[in-house]
Amino acid sequence: MMPRKLLPWLVGGAALGGLWLLSRPASASLAPLPPVPPPGPGPAPSPPSPTPTPTPSGTYSAYVATQETPLNVRSGPSEDSAVVGTANKGDIVTVLDPNPRPATPAAPQGWLIIATAGGIQGFASAAYLKRA
Numbered sequence: 001m002m003p004r005k006l007l008p009w010l011v012g013g014a015a016l017g018g019l020w021l022l023s024r025p026a027s028a029s030l031a032p033l034p035p036v037p038p039p040g041p042g043p044a045p046s047p048p049s050p051t052p053t054p055t056p057s058g059t060y061s062a063y064v065a066t067q068e069t070p071l072n073v074r075s076g077p078s079e080d081s082a083v084v085g086t087a088n089k090g091d092i093v094t095v096l097d098p099n100p101r102p103a104t105p106a107a108p109q110g111w112l113i114i115a116t117a118g119g120i121q122g123f124a125s126a127a128y129l130k131r132a
Contacts, residue, residue: 059094059098060094060095060098060131060132061092061093061094061132062092062094062112062114062130062131062132063092063093063130064087064089064090065128066089066128067089070086070088071129072086073086073087073114073116073122073124074123074124077101077102077104077110077123079104079106079107081123084121084122085116085118087114087120087124091116091117092132093115093117094114095112095113096113096115098112100126101123106125107126107127110126111123111126112124112126112129
């Protein structure tokens, strides 16, 4: 047996392909919905996860490991860039950016930005620099 509260709804319904389309009579009233509370503070959003860096960050010391000739320090990461200074075999230099620039035929391991003890800054082939 149907509860009496649903009966006015079913009386106004019609069958459509096995489904009931319900309508309410004009005399039926709907109870008002309770007010929706405003959203609360909730849990704090989690901070974004840091992107892992495959190489160490920061500066480090390296020594020049050339065979005989001094290491050229250039104005850009290319053998076509001007030579702004040199560093001799065994000299300690500071690597300012540990992320090598793309490799070239002259620098198969890429180019690093360095500073010499004499204050010269520029690019040098990573192949001739070893961590001190």
